Amino acid sequence: MSDTPVDADEVRHVAELARVDLDEDEVEEFAAQFADILGYFDALDEVPEVDREDELVNVMRPDEVRDGLSQEEALSNAAETEDGFFKGPRVS
């Protein structure tokens, strides 16, 4: 079992952070499954510190104007638009 037990309240809190509503059955199911999965992730505690030798380099390109999507194309998959803008739900 995990040393970070997960209960229903914690699942609800994370779901709120992630902006995903859950029904009560899902909350219960996820709490049980997360305990198992996070318990398994505890194996990472035994991983030694390793020198990371990433050879990372920045990839640059000239900042040149090129064709992009037209406004019509960019809006073509939106559920609601108004005057050429995306329309979302009200802020409050």
Next chain:
Amino acid sequence: MSLNAFITKETLDGSDDGPLAGKTVAVKDNISTEGLRTTCGSAMLEDYVPPYDATVVELLKGAGATIVGKANMDEFGMGTTTETSAFGPTKNPVDESRVPGGSSGGSAAAVAAGEADLALGTDTGGSIRCPAAFCGVVGIKPTYGLVSRYGLVAYANSLEQIGPIAPTVEDAAALLDVIAGPDDRDGTTRDAGADSNYAAAADGDVDGLTIGVPTEFVEGADEGVEAAFWAALDELEAQGAEYREVSMPSVEKAVAAYYVIAMSEASSNLARFDGVRYGKSGGYDGNWNEAFARAREDGFGSEVKRRILLGTYALSAGYHDKYYAKAQDARAWVKQDFDEAFEDVDVVASPTMPVPPFELGESLDDPLQMYLADANTVPVNLANLPAISVPAGETDGLPVGLQLIGPKFGEETIVRAASAVEN
């Protein structure tokens, strides 16, 4: 009965000639096709029609291929069976009571059943190699950076690559030749692969090849799978290769590291699906956070919600160091173990999947058990390496795949070794 290999069946013609002229190709449904619905196997994107082509789709068309449809997949690539698709599971053409593997299950099933000559899949933690193994076809996960991801709907950017699925090693390598190479629209691509001829490496010559077999990859495998695996290695030995056992202790932590990293990246990548610019909005009103949360409840299936939530948890204050930072340490450790192994051997071999194809419905209730089935494929993604799955016999009439892993940009080596398995 239909296998349900395609979510959308529609034909897109390519140019008149080219290396793939006359070939039909199935394209996994998380790869953007201009004007052709691209759902990612999700209800969220049921009506999404991309306004542009992925780079690999432009390359396919330019090479003369005919695209015959968008292949079924686990929702957003999250699964090992193709059962998490919102469009229903795909059946394994070898045995229709079994899953085809996943997440590129539709791609592999289409090729195995002859519904397409070739297919593109994507591989984040084994999603090309697993279905190739389960359906008895060939699949290649390229080195990270060999193939452009421009136009691929992202699940876990640091791990995933687009790659080929085909009936033979040479056909898979020829498709890889078409899609490999640098792309200025994907800054992680490299110059490798620009003028490749991987197909020419499928010459079956393994004389003098050394193969490392990590004991950690074989222990615990199904008996029939293990028997087929050793029989394939004996066959390669008879052709002049030699194999030896190697030890890679880090891979014991690979599944945990992989899932922490993949879920964390997923939680960030999938934040874009709020139903405003694209995707199902549900038309909810009120506080916009609540409206988005309800749209996302409707649009996402259980496995996707599970991974978004676990990823959010692993990145949250107080848990980041315990999960995400340790997973990055484990990733570096896995890379180091592979680097050391490749000082002594040319390729590393394992069974692609430790088990034969699951029965449909068998693995849906226990997500952790499903994750553990990826034990042999995820280390490759963590280490950014190339790997191929090639059919290597059967157990109880079900296909077994042999996985051959190469050093970075060592595609020719794994293609050559895999082609000898077909001899």
